[in-house]
Amino acid sequence: MLRRELLLAGAALATLPSLAARAVPQDVLVYSYPRNVGPLHPHGYAPNQMFAQAMVYEPLVRYVEGGRIEPWLATGWAVSDDGRTWDFTLRQGVTFTDGTPFDAQAVKANLDALVADKAQHGWLELIAQIQAVEVTAPDRVRLRLNDPYYPVLFELALIRPVRFLSPAVLARGEAGFAPVGTGPWRLVETAPGEHDRFVRNETYWGSRPAFAELLVKVVPDPNTRALALETGEIDLVFGSDQLSAMAFQRFAADPRFACAVSPPLASRNLALNSGRSPTDDLKVRRAILHGVNRQSLVKNVLLDLEEPAETLFARNFPYTDVPLEPFAFDRALAQALLEEAGWHRPEERAMRARDGQPLELDLCFVGSDAVQKALAEAVQAELRAIGMQARLVGLDESGMTARQQSGEFGMIFGDTWGAPYDPHSFMSGMRVPTHADFQAQSGLPMKAEIDRRIGEVLVETDEAARRDTYAWLLTILHEQAVYLPISYTTSSYVAGPRLKEVGFGPTVNEIPFESFRPSSAAL
Missing domain, CATH: 3.40.190.10 (Periplasmic binding protein-like II)
Incomplete structure (x- = not known):
């Protein structure tokens, strides 16, 4: 080999x-x-690559290992008692690479541009929460929020979209764009x-x-x-x-x-489409989770470089330490669930069918990603063993994004984003069709309730109530078998x-x- x-x-x-x-x-x-x-x-998504955006543009505050937030372009901040007003003091002497000063006006120009384009940034609740951006001094800027939104600092630390382009370039519009950061x-x-x-x-x-x-x-x-x-x-x-x-x-x-x-940084998952046959059936989704041997994938494909995952998020992220019973590998149970759902095998080792329709789905992955390709092939073999045909669909990055947004998939790689996104930003994005999660959950009878509770937890000020809501959300998504966890990504x-x-x-x-x-x- x-x-x-x-x-x-x-x-x-x-x-x-x-x-x-x-x-x-x-x-x-x-x-x-x-x-x-x-x-x-800095405010754009694919085909902009995140590692490169982080090289050119900088945030107000920076996430550091261990879950801390440290000053960066902002040297300090204060929040009002009601949690709705944030005042930031900016680092002095910083310039963009075109010579334009980085100051409060530059921060306001960028944040105003993001707020004016809420449709593009709908996955990020912080943008929806910004009521006004005020310049209180050349080196001081104030954010007024609609609600006491608790993940403010974490979302200000993201690679995109809350980073800063030279206001001289911003004023020229798309036709005059150049990548000018600090x-x-x-x-x-x-x-x-x-x-x-x-x-x-x-x-x-x-x-x-x-x-x-x-x-x-x-x-x-x-x-x-x-x-x-x-x-x-x-x-x-x-x-x-x-x-x-x-x-x-x-x-x-x-x-x-x-x-x-x-160390583990995020979770590697496949999202299952609850709004599209055959995975619109809970029994089929649970059969998939019981029919794929995650331990084997980690050992034989990932060569034990990652740890097997049992849930959507690792339990060392905020609010994710929820006791959930994993879907253990059990091929016999998987086949029994498919039989109960009416998908039968005409003979041993044949593919299953129901009412003349074969049991098959599209499994989408990034074609240039060596790991996703190998995992997709291994999952295909695991599903074939229980009588399900997975058609492998290798796509470029834009093709994957289009499939995630349209719901044209049966299963699709949908890894979590890791710190500082998990769980708040990742779950906020579940409410809009910009990633695979919205479409994967679209067939759930409690989808509206899921979205409502996500909105509530992001502005919840009571710590116990916030923890209870996260527990409800993670339990529902787990029980509904919307995600096939594979490993904790390194x-x-x-x-x-x-x-x-x-x-x-x-x-x-x-x-x-x-x-x-x-x-x-x-x-």
Whole structure:
């Protein structure tokens, strides 16, 4: 299998002239990603890539490991007794890379733009809560909210959309857009299908990156990416979805490379569509959860690099420590549930049918994601064993987004977002059709009640009542078998010999390139 993997990588590499060998300056860090980073508007979504948005744009406050919020572009804040007014003091001496000062007017211009486009940002309750943004001094800004919304600081720390574009660019509109932020990196070149080039922000207010340039090569195929790393064409692969588990283990055994796996950061799930046959039947959804062996997936596909998941969220996030009975792997029970639902097998090992209709569904995944592809194939085999046919549908990122929003899926990967999103922001997004969750829950008889209670819990000031509401929500979603939990997602990296001091960011989508250092061999 390993020999075949390398042969495939070699064949793919031969078709990519952009990966031809060439000397790389010592102060250039070469990374790879499956696609271009996009236009990098701080308020935009796909095709904007989150890791790159976090390089160019900065938040008022920053989430740090352990669940704390620390000052960033805001140096301090105060909240009124009723929880509806927040005053922020801004860091002085910060400028955007076009020379425009970062001040209270810049914050107001960006937040006003977000509020004016509530339809696009409907998944994020903070935007709906903003009643007014007021400049109280050049370095002070006030947020007035409709309600005492408790996740304010967490949502101000998100990678998008509450980050700041130069107001000079913002005033020009979409036609005059350029990615101008206050962050440690500047995007200076994009070659579609080939690379994106970032350079160090020499006027950055904080610690400047050790590398003068970051070149992000577009390498869609994970086998090609592995070979490019091995041959020195790239210095770094970062993210658990960028290499197969087998390739990662091979690099981990090679002393030339530094490898690491992060602690659990989020949950890897498949969302089941309760509004579309055959998964509109609770018995079918429960049969799927009992029919897929998560322990086997983690052992044989993820090679034990992640831990098996039993519920939608790991229990170490706020309000998620709810006692729920896991759906244990039980193939006989899964088949019995399908029989009860009227899906019968004409003969052993045949696919099930009901009233002449085969028991089948679309299982959607990102085609360039090595891990999702391998997991989809394994889930397909597990479901075939109970008489269900899963048609694998590999899509690009925009295709996945379109399917999630339209509900054109039977099962689809819908991982949680990790800190600082889980559970509040992730669950807030369940109420609008921007991600898979809304469509996955659309057939539930209590969907309206779920949405109502999510809205209530986000502005609940009583801690006990808030905890009770979260417990109700998580219990209902679990019992209704809307999600197939697979594992608790980690991040990982493989660094080549030109790198040292590589580490993880505080969230799953942040790569702290600015803290990476070259090895002595690269100097």
